[in-house]
Amino acid sequence: RQVIEMIIKKNIIEYRSHCVVDSKGKIHKAPFPENVKNSVQYGHSLKSHAVYLSMFQLIPYERLQDYFTNQLQIPISTGSLVNFNKQGFDLLETFESMIKKKLAESDVIHVDETGINIDGTRHWLHTTSNDFYTLFYPHSKRGCEALNEIDILPNFKGVAVHDHWQAYYHYNQLKHSLCNAHHIRELNHAAEIKNCVWASVMIDLLLEMKTAKEAALNNTLTDDEIARFKQRYKEILKDGEAETPPPKIDPSKKGKIKKEKERNLLERLQNFEDDVLRFLTNPLVPFTNNLAENDLRMTKVQQKISGCFKNNDGAKTFCRIRSFILTAQKHGVSPADALKQLFEKHTYPDEFFIDQ
Secondary structure, eight states, X not given: OOOOOOOOOOXXXXXXXXXXXXXXXXXXXXXXXXXXXXXXXXXXXXXXXXXXXXXXXXXXXXXXXXXXXXXXOOOOOHHHHHHHHHHHHHHTHHHHHHHHHHHHHSSEEEEEEEEEEETTEXXXXXXXXXXXXXXXXXXXXXXXXHHXXXXXXXGOOSEEEESOOGGGGGOTXXXXXXXXXXXXXXXXXXXXXXXXXXXXXXXXXXXXXXXXXXXXXXXXXXXXXXXHHHHHHHHHHHHHHHHSOOOXXXXXXXXXXXXXXXXXXXXXXXXXXXXXXXXHHOTTSOSSOHHHHHHHHHHHHHHHHHOSBSSHHHHHHHHHHHHHHHHHHHTTOXXXXXXXXXXXHSSOOGGGGSOO
């Protein structure tokens, strides 16, 4: 029988500089280690532990201060905790540049955005990711101004998976793939609330396509299989055209005619057929944009816990360190180990340089 206990204690390492006096009375003093600059200072393991709890476990500063003071008997001010995160932010400047380059050079990326609160004002948290890298970036804008500043999409020539936010279509040099999880949710609404038969049939077809691709060798369907799926897709939309017709034009009314959600969905599936079915023709493209949405999920938890970021610097610090932590996990490196190496060696794990 085994009983597992945990002992948490403070560990203080003391350094002493050896001093000697030569025959001429000159004092020679041995140098302290390069990283020991003050008479008393916090070590790398403590800093990385604090940043881990703050940025990965999303514990607010006041609760962290209480944890260190009462649980570890190490009194730390909230200002010091902020400085630890700021130091991590500064150490990761080259990391952010590196993953921007990696993402811009990849074949497929996922892009998404969600609202965040900075000092009581609505901002947007943008994410760009693939299977190996994640980048978060806060900005006051949602559209092209923010995307240009992030500087990934302007240099990207692969396939961008997204949920049909029109700003992404500003970049003509890349190809697009639309999230079919979004389509299925909208189709479900049309089928269940509006009783649209075509929507129900389209759900079945999209899921059948997904299953067929996953079962195919190397996720690659034959040209004949793709052609048959596309033909069925067009036939369903033709039925939808009859079942969900466009609104009638009233000559007495000016301006844009309002369309029902079901009609907008039908027209999107018609006009962006290649982007909806990109997953069917490209073995590297997934069925959904769930990768980006999963990366964003914990940032929403952070907002629920803390309410908002106090300023833009705090939001940028959170985004850069959070990008580092998620990228570490995608490379099989634990967040704690990645942060420990960052503070000890002032660099990130070698695994991040491996060309996946």
